[in-house]
Amino acid sequence: MEPNQIKQRDRPGILARLSGVWEKWAPGTxxxxxxxxxxxxxxxxxxxxxxxxxxxxxxxxxVLGTIGGGEGK
Structure with a gap:
């Protein structure tokens, strides 16, 4: 395997990033x-x-923001 292929696999993809953003922002929105x-x-x-x-x-x-920790999750 070439080094570029290994680096690409270790990096999170766009779907993983979108999933993280959705998980953080969607409920609040x-x-x-x-x-x-x-x-x-x-x-x-x-x-x-x-x-x-x-x-x-x-x-x-x-109250929910204080209990849940807000954006600091």
Whole structure:
């Protein structure tokens, strides 16, 4: 085998890199998008409900980020 082939095999491929990025960012992104949609929906119905919903979701997000370690995983 040539040295280049060995180096190429040891290096993580693009799919492995994308998998790592998806694992780190996807849950947070989906939760954030869901929280925004819920808050905007509540605000369209009744503005104080949107403020309360947004505040509660922000507190829950902060608690989960602290428990789960946030991005430091």
């Amino acid at each position: 989906l939760l954030c998008g869901g929280a925004v949609a819920l808050t905007v929906g509540a605000a369209l119905i009744y503005p104080p409900a949107g403020w309360i919903t947004g505040g509660v979701l922000a507190i829950i997000g902060g």
